[in-house]
Amino acid sequence: MDRIRITGGQRLSGTIPISGAKNAALPLIAACLLTDKPLTLNNLPDLADIKTMTRLVETLGVEATGGDVTEANGGRRLTLTAANITETTAPYDLVRTMRASILVMGPLLARFGRAKVSLPGGCAIGTRPVDLHLNAMERLGAEVELEGGYVMVSAPNGLIGNRVTFPKVSVGATENLLMAAALAKGQTIIENAAREPEIGDLVHCLNSMGAKISGQGTDTLTVDGVDELHGADERVIPDRIEAGTYMMAAAITEGDVTLSHVDPGALEAVTALLRSAGVIVEEGDRTLRVAMDGRVTGVDVETQPYPGFPTDMQAQLMALMARAQGAAMITETIFENRFMHVPELVRMGADITVHGASSLVRGVDRLVGAPVMATDLRASSSLIIAGLGAEGVTEVNRVYHLDRGYERLEEKLTAVGALVERVSDERTF
Numbered sequence: 130m131d132r133i134r135i136t137g138g139q140r141l142s143g144t145i146p147i148s149g150a151k152n153a154a155l156p157l158i159a160a161c162l163l164t165d166k167p168l169t170l171n172n173l174p175d176l177a178d179i180k181t182m183t184r185l186v187e188t189l190g191v192e193a194t195g196g197d198v199t200e201a202n203g204g205r206r207l208t209l210t211a212a213n214i215t216e217t218t219a220p221y222d223l224v225r226t227m228r229a230s231i232l233v234m235g236p237l238l239a240r241f242g243r244a245k246v247s248l249p250g251g252c253a254i255g256t257r258p259v260d261l262h263l264n265a266m267e268r269l270g271a272e273v274e275l276e277g278g279y280v281m282v283s284a285p286n287g288l289i290g291n292r293v294t295f296p297k298v299s300v301g302a303t304e305n306l307l308m309a310a311a312l313a314k315g316q317t318i319i320e321n322a323a324r325e326p327e328i329g330d331l332v333h334c335l336n337s338m339g340a341k342i343s344g345q346g347t348d349t350l351t352v353d354g355v356d357e358l359h360g361a362d363e364r365v366i367p368d369r370i371e372a373g374t375y376m377m378a379a380a381i382t383e384g385d386v387t388l389s390h391v392d393p394g395a396l397e398a399v400t401a402l403l404r405s406a407g408v409i410v411e412e413g414d415r416t417l418r419v420a421m422d423g424r425v426t427g428v429d430v431e432t433q434p435y436p437g438f439p440t441d442m443q444a445q446l447m448a449l450m451a452r453a454q455g456a457a458m459i460t461e462t463i464f465e466n467r468f469m470h471v472p473e474l475v476r477m478g479a480d481i482t483v484h485g486a487s488s489l490v491r492g493v494d495r496l497v498g499a500p501v502m503a504t505d506l507r508a509s510s511s512l513i514i515a516g517l518g519a520e521g522v523t524e525v526n527r528v529y530h531l532d533r534g535y536e537r538l539e540e541k542l543t544a545v546g547a548l549v550e551r552v553s554d555e556r557t558f
């Protein structure tokens with residue numbers, strides 16, 4: 130298994146191009162199932178999760194063509210055609226590696242009247258149930274059955290629009306419902322919908338495919354169902370979490386980094402927080418400059434659905450705060466078990482105490498490199514940031530987590546002056 134080895138203490142300086150957003154691309158790939166016409170996606174990042182999702186729709190019968198680099202930031206262009214769907218079952222083998230596989234349920238149900246999806250089960254960051262997805266499908270008239278670890282949804286006579294009020298904000302359930310409702314009969318009103326930029330991207334794509342969805346950017350979305358959708362040529366939005374991760378990396382190394390191909394508007398909560406910690410953040414049209422001289426000041430934060438501070442940035446912020454002057458109280462409100470990075474950061478010299486959903490981070494003068502590992506994507510990237518800001522060598526194990534969400538991580542960091550390399554553990558005997 131590969132590791133990433135970082136020799137810390139290098140000041141980052143230069144430009145990092147930001148890739149297309151993994152979490153926007155995944156639902157767009159699922160959306161191809163809604164029509165028999167080609168859906169072309171641009172600015173796709175080259176990531177393990179994107180390959181898994183593409184493989185999943187191919188298993189169902191989708192034809193995927195292209196995949197070449199067409200953008201200056203390395204973004205790829207892929208055309209997906211779901212003209213010959215032969216299968217409506219998303220198998221365990223693929224679903225267990227990626228929870229977002231559940232997103233094929235809404236489109237399959239809407240277009241073919243049935244879907245069978247392996248239950249994703251729990252994962253490292255919490256129990257992560259799918260009840261909100263299933264309740265939403267039931268509200269549109271689907272029957273839901275659970276058997277042998279699979280959820281089977283069916284609506285032989287089609288889905289019927291309805292009012293769906295989510296008891297809790299869910300990005301995935303909002304996406305699944307949007308796709309199902311796009312082809313339902315009549316109107317669906319989604320209340321307490323997620324407002325993440327990735328939802329906006331999906332609404333844009335579905336509307337380009339002929340859907341009638343309004344209310345984008347608010348927590349109430351109205352979907353007027355149509356009989357069929359057509360193809361489209363869409364562009365995946367920039368990855369705000371990748372960008373936010375490099376913002377933290379620039380700050381912890383007291384560097385001066387410009388991010389290109391980014392949407393500064395989607396990062397306002399992160400920018401505001403960094404500014405209150407003393408970091409200089411300058412917003413351009415499609416750029417963000419992040420500069421820091423000295424240690425940041427400890428700042429308290431609570432994760433919230435968009436437009437609040439993202440849970441997907443909590444671990445990276447904690448790494449930054451580990452070297453702050455003063456203390457930071459970091460509260461996680463979205464997932465119940467998203468502090469797995471804490472013991473690893475502590476092994477690098479951080480002073481962190483967990484109290485339920487909050488972590489008290491008392492900033493220390495120095496972090497010291499160590500072999501570390503993490504059990505999820507963002508926890509792993511938090512250890513990369515800590516390694517960049519630490520003295521000596523840090524080795525982050527289980528690199529496959531990083532490969533799920535960060536395109537060419539070592540290359541991008543090396544280009545701005547970090548000492549980072551991928552080390553293969555492959556034995557030669």
Ligand code: EPZ
Binds near residue numbers: 301463
């Ligand atoms: C999306 O996951 C993202 N994944 C996650 O990013 C992100 O952390 C999360 O949204 C929150 O922003 C993708 O977009 C592919 P949710 P999702 O449904 O949709 C509970 C990353 O690192 N819930 O908004 O699965 C759930 O347990 C990943 O890139 C239910 O109770 O998250 C959580 O507490 C990790 N029942 C809360 O809602 C349900 O049926 C929000 O989860 C669904 C969710």
